[in-house]
Amino acid sequence: MSASKTIIRFENLTKRYGKVVAVDGVDLSIEEGEFFALLGPSGCGKTTLLRMLAGFETPTEGRILIDGQDISRTPPNKRPVNMVFQSYAVFPHMTVADNVAYGLKVDGVPGAERSRRVEEALALVKLDGYGGRKPDQLSGGQRQRVALARALVKRPRVLLLDEPLSALDAKLREAMRSELTQLQEKVGITFLIVTHDQDEALAMASRCAVMNRGLLQQVATPSDLYEFPNSRFVADFIGSVNLFEGRLAVDEPDHAVVVCGDLPTRIFLDHGVTGARDGTVWVALRPEKIELHKRGDGRAPPVLEDTPEGHNLAPGIIRHIAYLGSESVYDVAIEGGRSVKALRSNLTRRDQEDFTWDEPVWLAWHACSSAVLLS
């Protein structure tokens, strides 16, 4: 990441279809060598953004710069980017080798160099020896590798991937995730991937942009997106979250307290809330950051050493348990009726037996666990 250089710049990029705004004034820079993910629910404009970069859609407003050059009106065949299509779009009437050679052939790369580069590209995606096959003799995963090789062989400045893993089965998808990351490190080309799958984006990308309704919501590293979301939309879209609506009772530089109407305890945070205003705030609390403690039989409540008494501690009753193998998710009804999700890793083979249905519990969390959201 040292000496990073901007490779793609979107400047106030907007795309309208009649009255519908697909992409709304996006400003975004992508650095050379990044594995960048555009993440968002379907219809959020991420694919339109990618297609504008590839040249299949023309921006209504704004500019796209690659290496400082405005390519907004450059036809797709003259842009230094190549794309892996969601359907792979492997030419069915050509062999694997001809598919990979296609882009070189139209560029007039001489025969000897062409076949050498095709070999290299096929080896890169682990398809050596498959050159003579026809696409209908390949599995979906192999077809995708052909599409990858076909795009990479052109040595693009940026490789665009449109939902590349959505058509693969779950096991293969997971394997391809790490393979794509390794491939990207190996070739050193900037990857821009579009996905609606947050796990996929978090697992692969070095940086993500979350989009919603054509607007860029947040651009951050995967861990920052998860731990420091800037809005309820991002907090809710990335992973699972408990959201509490309330207002700031205390806001000092080194701590803050939020009072929530539907929570019988106050939420204590070990930091001040910057940019806070009077009015409603939301507290995001991830399920895995909530501890479960036994209540009942006159047991004393747990002591949280970083939190003053009467904060971050709520009594409740387990209403539902979802056993997921590696972890269990507990639906806890707290006093006042609302339900809170808590997640507990099953560290030993007996852990899931610790808590049962309808058991009274304490929910506890640390001062550094929750995030305050202003929108």
Place this chain on the structure above:
Amino acid sequence: MDESWRKAKAAFAALGVPPVFWLMAFFLIPLGVIWGYSFGENKSLTEIAVNGTFSNYAHAIKPLYLGIIFKSFVFAAITTALCLVVGFPVAIAITFASEKTKAWLLLLIMLPFWTNLLIRTYALMAVLRTEGYINFTLALLWHGVSHVTALAGHPLPPFHPLALLHNNFAVIFGLVYVQLPFMVLPLYAALDRLDRSLLEASLDLGAGHVTTFARVVVPLAMPGIVSGVLVTLIPSVGAYLTPDLLGGPSSQMIANVIERQFKTANDWPFGAALSFLLMYMTFLAIAVQAIVSRGRRAREG
């Protein structure tokens, strides 16, 4: 689904027998009768003796008739080529039109089928004849230009109408007009199935529109091209009405010769032999095409 069909034999027979009977009674049997006539000779004005003679075929392969058959194939080939050249852009336009426009364009393509061929051909005559719409328009333009040049002191010579009717041009023009929908529809069907992302992939990989057309669109539309060529070529070879009405003395095609054997010359055996000679040639051409394409597939496979 297949299983239940095979089990329900009664239903299958009930549905299958009527069309089979229809085909036998009204297509295969008459065809067989004509085939028999091609090996017979006239005994009297109304009586034909089928005696196994090959004299009709011997007569049919004389240079005069072979020449007309050859010319029919040439006319049909030119017609097919023109239909392909004109029809491909039309099919592409329909494929890429919006859903609403697409329905209208397809309707326009099919509209001629709603009118009788004879009426359409007479309409075409009205367009092409010496005092027809084309010559009328040209004359208007000519006079207009002539007035302008007369001001400059150089009037144009008087307008001579173009001879557009009763010649080979008129026949081919008419054949293209009649056959074009049969070319456009299979082409459109093939292009409509084409995955758009393949075209985008080609552009993305650096190919221009011409290269994309030649290397991606045409190969993938090949099944549509082949069926379009067949359904245009075969009826064109046997075209009868178009050369009869639009053609001149030298643009008679084989179907006109056959017609004369049955209607004017009253030589049914010879007419039958000519008909079947044409059919054998067409079958041969299709068989050769099938063998060649199977061989190509085997080599590629």
